[in-house]
Amino acid sequence: MISVNSVTKRFGERVAVNNVSFTVETGEIMGFLGPNGAGKTTTMRIITGYMPPTEGSVRVNDMDVFEHPYEVKRIIGYMPEHPPLYLEMTVKEYLRFAAELRGLRGQRIKEAIDRVVELCGISHVFNRLVGNLSKGYRQRVGLAQALVHDPEVLVLDEPTVGLDPRQIVEIRQLIKDLGKDKTVILSTHILQEVTTICDSVTIINNGKVVASDKIENLSRRFAEKLSILIRVRRPEVIDIDKIRAIEGVENVQWSDEKSLRVYLSADVDIRERLAGEIFSMSAGLLEFRTETPGLEDIFIKVVTEELNVT
Amino acid sequence: MKQFWPLFKKELRTYFTSPIFYIVGAVFLALTGYFFINSIINYSRMGIQLSGSGNPIENFNPTTVVMKPLFNTMGTIFILLTPLITMRLMAEEKKARTMELLMTSPVSITAIVAAKYLAAWIIYSIVILSTLYMPFVINYYSSVVWTQIFTGYLGVLLLGASMMAVGLFCSSLTDKQIIAAVLTIGILVIFWFIGGVLGSASEELTRIMRGLSLFAHFDALTDGLFDLRDIVYLLSFSIVALFITHRVIDMSRWKG
Ligand SMILES: Nc1ncnc2c1ncn2[C@@H]1O[C@H](COP(=O)(O)OP(=O)(O)OP(=O)(O)O)[C@@H](O)[C@H]1O
Ligand SMILES: [Mg+2]
Numbered sequence: 123m124i125s126v127n128s129v130t131k132r133f134g135e136r137v138a139v140n141n142v143s144f145t146v147e148t149g150e151i152m153g154f155l156g157p158n159g160a161g162k163t164t165t166m167r168i169i170t171g172y173m174p175p176t177e178g179s180v181r182v183n184d185m186d187v188f189e190h191p192y193e194v195k196r197i198i199g200y201m202p203e204h205p206p207l208y209l210e211m212t213v214k215e216y217l218r219f220a221a222e223l224r225g226l227r228g229q230r231i232k233e234a235i236d237r238v239v240e241l242c243g244i245s246h247v248f249n250r251l252v253g254n255l256s257k258g259y260r261q262r263v264g265l266a267q268a269l270v271h272d273p274e275v276l277v278l279d280e281p282t283v284g285l286d287p288r289q290i291v292e293i294r295q296l297i298k299d300l301g302k303d304k305t306v307i308l309s310t311h312i313l314q315e316v317t318t319i320c321d322s323v324t325i326i327n328n329g330k331v332v333a334s335d336k337i338e339n340l341s342r343r344f345a346e347k348l349s350i351l352i353r354v355r356r357p358e359v360i361d362i363d364k365i366r367a368i369e370g371v372e373n374v375q376w377s378d379e380k381s382l383r384v385y386l387s388a389d390v391d392i393r394e395r396l397a398g399e400i401f402s403m404s405a406g407l408l409e410f411r412t413e414t415p416g417l418e419d420i421f422i423k424v425v426t427e428e429l430n431v432t
Numbered sequence: 433m434k435q436f437w438p439l440f441k442k443e444l445r446t447y448f449t450s451p452i453f454y455i456v457g458a459v460f461l462a463l464t465g466y467f468f469i470n471s472i473i474n475y476s477r478m479g480i481q482l483s484g485s486g487n488p489i490e491n492f493n494p495t496t497v498v499m500k501p502l503f504n505t506m507g508t509i510f511i512l513l514t515p516l517i518t519m520r521l522m523a524e525e526k527k528a529r530t531m532e533l534l535m536t537s538p539v540s541i542t543a544i545v546a547a548k549y550l551a552a553w554i555i556y557s558i559v560i561l562s563t564l565y566m567p568f569v570i571n572y573y574s575s576v577v578w579t580q581i582f583t584g585y586l587g588v589l590l591l592g593a594s595m596m597a598v599g600l601f602c603s604s605l606t607d608k609q610i611i612a613a614v615l616t617i618g619i620l621v622i623f624w625f626i627g628g629v630l631g632s633a634s635e636e637l638t639r640i641m642r643g644l645s646l647f648a649h650f651d652a653l654t655d656g657l658f659d660l661r662d663i664v665y666l667l668s669f670s671i672v673a674l675f676i677t678h679r680v681i682d683m684s685r686w687k688g
């Protein structure tokens with residue numbers, strides 16, 4: 123479990139992280155979103171004990187990161203934004219060093235290395251110099267390094283950057299599997315990644331948390347944007363004013379030649395009436411689909427709203 | 433000292449797998465070898481001249497005439513070679529961002545400093561002790577005063593302890609190796625020549641400056657004088673430099 127409590131980090135005058143709080147439970151994968159420079163990397167560096175916060179505290183499995191640095195670091199696996207690689211080592215030497223640094227000894231090192239090499243799919247580059255690997259493979263070695271001591275808590279800063287599409291699918295599945303019994307924080311700019319593998323999401327902007335919840339709760343909270351997409355064969359016979367007149371319809375717009383988007387107010391379910399109305403116009407109904415706001419809509423909404431406020 | 437061994441092994445391996453160690457060793461052996469042959473030739477010439485004049489000169493023996501200046505030469509050469517051994521130590525970890533791996537692993541800063549420092553000093557010592565053939569060659573043809581050879585090498589090794597500490601300190605200040613190198617040479621030059629060439633007008637001040645000088649304490653040891661104060665000075669110099677290095681690394685965590 124990770125709990126971040128009112129963490130603030132200043133670099134001189136610049137406030138990189140501003141009073142940030144959130145919790146990630148064991149067995150939960152949290153997606154950490156935010157525009158460039160929002161403070162994701164800085165927050166993760168504070169969680170992993172790389173740098174101290176200016177104010178606030180972080181607890182990992184109920185231990186304060188700065189009071190028990192060694193105990194906490196032993197159970198965290200961190201994959202930084204730039205994989206921390208020694209280019210002059212072979213993959214084997216590097217992983218052995220990473221395992222020893224985390225306190226593994228003897229036979230356990232070999233077992234641990236065998237396991238992550240298999241997990242991250244790097245067995246065929248095992249004896250090559252890290253410096254000679256392609257970007258995607260370096261990224262995988264960086265991930266292997268974070269997993270080698272089988273940590274209970276994983277902090278991954280943009281883990282799938284630079285991977286090819288097939289690798290992305292593999293690594294996402296790997297993270298999803300790991301997340302079943304670990305605590306995982308994962309930052310990314312790919313919203314689809316969050317919807318496919320994360321249980322919850324925290325969105326940060328300008329150093330402040332602007333949304334933090336389970337994904338389905340977030341969607342529900344933003345359900346005021348609920349809309350219905352209607353596609354018809356004969357758009358010319360549609361009487362927009364008649365649809366506007368239906369109680370519970372907020373707005374109606376043509377989204378393209380043949381499709382109509384009807385925005386609804388959240389509390390009334392008028393799908394039946396709406397469908398009846400269209401039907402009576404005999405416009406040739408082709409499609410009738412409820413649209414819930416995607417993470418993308420939510421992201422853009424909270425981030426731009428925040429911008430408007432400041 | 434958490435995880436000292438893996439860090440220490442890694443540093444040593446990095447030295448042995450990179451060309452820099454071999455280059456430093458080769459340059460050092462070539463230079464000292466050249467000076468060695470030169471002073472042997474000089475020594476025998478002077479010996480022939482002196483034997484003609486008939487009156488023996490005090491301290492005219494190969495240990496004092498050949499080895500002592502060589503110890504000084506070794507120290508002077510290492511003012512320039514030290515940064516080649518040390519500039520990488522911290523600067524490279526920062527540049528390659530591997531600091532993030534070290535500082536998020538259960539590793540203490542003390543272990544990092546100690547591992548890097550000891551590895552550098554061992555590399556230095558290997559290079560220095562590779563000149564041990566010299567006293568044996570002399571002893572084969574003539575004879576050496578082994579106690580003076582011993583204190584001489586002790587002096588060079590302790591001097592190296594101080595020089596490596598300065599180098600490590602400079603490397604912790606920056607992520608650019610070249611800056612670390614220039615700083616190291618600057619600081620070493622000051623502590624080498626202070627009280628000597630860099631003397632001052634006042635007699636009293638010069639004495640104080642000599643007390644601070646690395647060279648003065650080292651010089652006494654190469655004379656075969658085993659004075660605990662010199663040893664304590666050279667050791668304290670290293671410890672202070674290492675302590676400051678530890679502080680610098682600790683403080684720089686706040687800046688990220
Ligand atoms: N070491 C540092 N010194 C000074 N400012 C810093 C430092 N690290 C980060 N910052 C600043 O803090 C802010 C947050 O940076 P951070 O790297 O955490 O953003 P991010 O959310 O990870 O962005 P990205 O999506 O681009 O990776 C930025 O304005 C950045 O310039
Ligand atoms: Mg970042």
